[in-house]
Amino acid sequence: xxxxxxxxxxxxxxxxxxxxxxxxxxxxxxxxxxxxxxxxxxxxxxxxxxxxxxxxxxxxxxxxxxxxxxxxxxxxxxxxxxxxxxxxxxxxxxxxxxxxxxxxxxxxxxxxxxxxxxxxxxxxxxxxxxxxxxxxxxxxxxxxxxxxxxxxxxxxxxxxxxxxxxxxxxxxxxxxxxx
Amino acid sequence: xxxxxxxxxxxxxxxxxxxxxxxxxxxxxxxxxxxxxxxxxxxxxxxxxxxxxxxxxxxxxxxxxxxxxxxxxxxxxxxxxxxxxxxxxxxxxxxxxxxxxxxxxxxxxxxxxxxxxxxxxxxxxxxxxxxxxxxxxxxxxxxxxxxxxxxxxxxxxxxxxxxxxxxxxxxxxxxxxxxxxxxxxxxxxxxxxxxxxxxxxxxxxxxxxxxxxxxxxxxxxxxxxxxxxxxx
Numbered sequence: 001x002x003x004x005x006x007x008x009x010x011x012x013x014x015x016x017x018x019x020x021x022x023x024x025x026x027x028x029x030x031x032x033x034x035x036x037x038x039x040x041x042x043x044x045x046x047x048x049x050x051x052x053x054x055x056x057x058x059x060x061x062x063x064x065x066x067x068x069x070x071x072x073x074x075x076x077x078x079x080x081x082x083x084x085x086x087x088x089x090x091x092x093x094x095x096x097x098x099x100x101x102x103x104x105x106x107x108x109x110x111x112x113x114x115x116x117x118x119x120x121x122x123x124x125x126x127x128x129x130x131x132x133x134x135x136x137x138x139x140x141x142x143x144x145x146x147x148x149x150x151x152x153x154x155x156x157x158x159x160x161x162x163x164x165x166x167x168x169x170x171x172x173x174x175x176x177x178x179x
Numbered sequence: 180x181x182x183x184x185x186x187x188x189x190x191x192x193x194x195x196x197x198x199x200x201x202x203x204x205x206x207x208x209x210x211x212x213x214x215x216x217x218x219x220x221x222x223x224x225x226x227x228x229x230x231x232x233x234x235x236x237x238x239x240x241x242x243x244x245x246x247x248x249x250x251x252x253x254x255x256x257x258x259x260x261x262x263x264x265x266x267x268x269x270x271x272x273x274x275x276x277x278x279x280x281x282x283x284x285x286x287x288x289x290x291x292x293x294x295x296x297x298x299x300x301x302x303x304x305x306x307x308x309x310x311x312x313x314x315x316x317x318x319x320x321x322x323x324x325x326x327x328x329x330x331x332x333x334x335x336x337x338x339x340x341x342x343x344x345x346x347x348x349x350x351x352x353x354x355x356x357x358x359x360x361x362x363x364x365x366x367x368x369x370x371x372x373x374x375x376x377x378x379x380x381x382x383x384x385x386x387x388x389x390x391x392x393x394x395x396x397x398x399x400x401x402x403x404x405x406x407x408x409x410x411x
Contacts, residue, residue, distance in 0.1 A: 135283035149394025
């Protein structure tokens with residue numbers, strides 16, 4: 001793992017533990033975006049999973065569905081793996097947290113999108129916002145393009161872009177092709 | 180032979196808006212082939228068929244493949260061209276010496292197939308691949324702005340990419356629904372009665388917002404421009 005990425009993840013995990021202990025949903029939500037820059041550049045599982053988990057934790061705390069002590073312990077365990085340079089151990093530890101969240105969440109309803117899935121789609125959107133293509137963002141976050149398009153359309157991400165080709169030119173092309 | 184190659188996006192946004200049926204009359208007017216690469220079909224049909232969500236949407240697209248409106252091409256034939264484009268696209272921008280993977284194989288495949296077939300256009304809704312074809316430097320600027328870091332832009336590769344993709348026209352689901360409106364294909368939705376004061380205007384506005392809110396990379400400004408253009 002890149003040293004800068006590792007340092008950032010450790011900072012997020014340590015801060016995450018503190019925020020979980022304080023039941024700070026908003027802080028965790030903000031924290032979940034801390035590794036998105038690295039996730040956009042490196043597209044590494046380490047940065048992605050910590051962003052997803054922090055977001056999911058923020059939602060679960062909002063719903064009052066987090067065992068604080070267990071989560072603190074699991075986050076510490078993940079950080080310890082990383083400090084020992086055991087990347088796979090870290091990934092495994094984070095996946096265990098995601099599974100724990102999923103387990104607590106699915107009691108709410110089998111067919112609802114789980115908080116983890118929602119986190120993946122939202123972080124996928126963040127990658128897209130940073131200039132990564134839709135399919136690539138979907139692949140990195142492990143979501144479908146259907147899910148990502150469904151979410152992205154409700155944001156204003158595309159309202160910020162300057163377009164080289166005027167829409168009138170595009171309509172004229174369409175007229176040439178279909179008339 | 181005329182052809183229009185589809186990436187996943189336009190078919191997703193048309194399906195989500197119950198407008199997938201438009202591809203049949205549009206194809207008649209187009210008088211050519213509507214092509215989807217195998218990798219695009221996998222994302223549109225094969226993957227959702229294995230899940231609960233979007234399964235019916237996948238079946239709807241499969242219907243148009245089975246009745247010949249959409250033709251699937253084996254993109255393994257174009258693997259070399261796809262990898263060349265993919266490598267170029269994903270070498271344009273880097274941070275701290277690390278190249279940023281901006282584009283996915285499936286998107287590169289749609290572009291490679293469109294180039295190989297000398298397609299009249301590629302139908303693509305997503306922004307990054309479209310900008311890489313039309314204005315690649317723009318993507319670098321977006322990345323720099325959003326990542327708050329200096330992005331190294333490989334101008335040599337960008338120049339080669341522009342040369343490689345020169346002349347490739349782009350169409351979005353946005354333009355498809357606009358042209359469908361112009362051609363009167365949406366007239367079944369011109370409801371009578373006094374519930375909607377200006378039904379033509381409302382219909383056009385609703386389908387344009389429909390494709391936007393289902394993921395087509397189009398701005399509010401462009402919607403206003405088209406509303407003005409269509410004089411409804």
